[in-house]
Amino acid sequence: MINLRTYVYIDSLQPQLAAYIATVSQGFLPVPGDACLWVEVSPGMAVHRLTDVALKATRVHLAQQVVERTFGSMVIHQRDQSDVREAGRAVLAKLKSRVQDRQPCRVAWHEVIRGMTPDHCVLINRQDRRGSMILPGQSMFILETEPAGYIVYAANQAEKAANITLIDVRAVGAFGRLILSGREGDVDEAAAAAIAAVENPSGT
Numbered sequence: 001m002i003n004l005r006t007y008v009y010i011d012s013l014q015p016q017l018a019a020y021i022a023t024v025s026q027g028f029l030p031v032p033g034d035a036c037l038w039v040e041v042s043p044g045m046a047v048h049r050l051t052d053v054a055l056k057a058t059r060v061h062l063a064q065q066v067v068e069r070t071f072g073s074m075v076i077h078q079r080d081q082s083d084v085r086e087a088g089r090a091v092l093a094k095l096k097s098r099v100q101d102r103q104p105c106r107v108a109w110h111e112v113i114r115g116m117t118p119d120h121c122v123l124i125n126r127q128d129r130r131g132s133m134i135l136p137g138q139s140m141f142i143l144e145t146e147p148a149g150y151i152v153y154a155a156n157q158a159e160k161a162a163n164i165t166l167i168d169v170r171a172v173g174a175f176g177r178l179i180l181s182g183r184e185g186d187v188d189e190a191a192a193a194a195i196a197a198v199e200n201p202s203g204t
Contacts, residue, residue, distance in 0.1 A: 002095055005071065006040035006149030008101040009088060011081060014159035016131070016166040017152070019064060021075065023130040028061035028077075035081040036063075037088050038171070040149040041095075042072040049071030050091050057090035058083040066172045067071045072110040073149055073172055105198045108144040108175055112191055114184055116140055124179070129168040134179075139187040140167075143178040145198055151176025154194040154203050161193035 013021070015032040030036060037060075041047055044067045051065055051074045060076040060083050076085050079101040092098060113120075118136040125133045134140055141158075145151050148171050155169045155178050165180040180190055 002046045003012060003042045004039075004092075004095055004097050005042055005147040006038060006073070006105075007088070007092075007099055008038045008153045009084065010036040010038070010153060011202070014156050017156050017160055017169065020131050020155075020166055020169050021152075025063045025075070027063045027065070027195060030061075030063050030075075030077040034077040034079055035084040036077040036152075037091075038073065038075050038077065038149045038152050039088075040071055040089060040147055042047070042071050044068045044070055044072030047074050050074065050094060051076075053090050053094045054087040058087045060084055060087045068172075071148075071173070092139060093125045104148055105150040105155045105201060106146045107195065107198060108146050110143045110191070112139055112141050116181070124167065127168075128190050129179075131166045131168055131179075134165070134167050134181040138165075138181045139184045140179060140181045141187050141191040141194070143191075143194055143198075145176040145178075146174065148173050148176035150176070150198050150201055151178045154178055154197045156178070158190035158194040159195035162189040163189045167177050 060078045060178040167179040170177040
């Protein structure tokens with residue numbers, strides 16, 4: 001029995017998110033504007049079978065694959081949106097599932113912290129992150145989701161919506177985590193877009 005935890009289609013990767021994925025990717029690196037599909041399943045080892053199906057069905061590239069005992073995820077991308085959509089259909093057919101069968105996204109935590117202090121910024125910037133740095137005086141938005149993979153869609157939609165800086169996008173494990181920063185108004189706008197995204201994630 002394979003559980004479909006996350007199934008998220010992104011029509012066009014935004015520049016910061018594409019660059020962020022490239023810093024953690026061990027496969028073919030995505031570029032801004034690529035269409036992307038993020039699939040997460042349990043048990044984790046089942047992701048190998050689904051990766052094989054997606055790669056043989058279309059011209060998509062494998063950007064990342066994370067295999068844990070409980071969860072497994074894969075990220076495929078291609079400039080042509082139709083290839084990514086077709087790969088997704090092949091994966092769903094293999095699972096005998098529909099997009100609607102994916103696990104709903106639950107927002108575990110969200111908060112905006114305004115006027116960040118220098119000490120707080122330094123600590124965040126020294127932690128294990130592959131994005132940009134947060135600066136004193138900026139506002140910070142944090143979001144946690146379950147399952148983890150939905151956080152990628154939230155990050156992409158937030159970047160589309162406002163002039164913000166991506167600090168951290170963790171999309172594997174039990175929970176996903178997004179940290180972004182910017183001017184107060186931009187962060188508020190991005191936060192609203194991110195929450196709206198996970199409440200109604202794209203699947204097609």
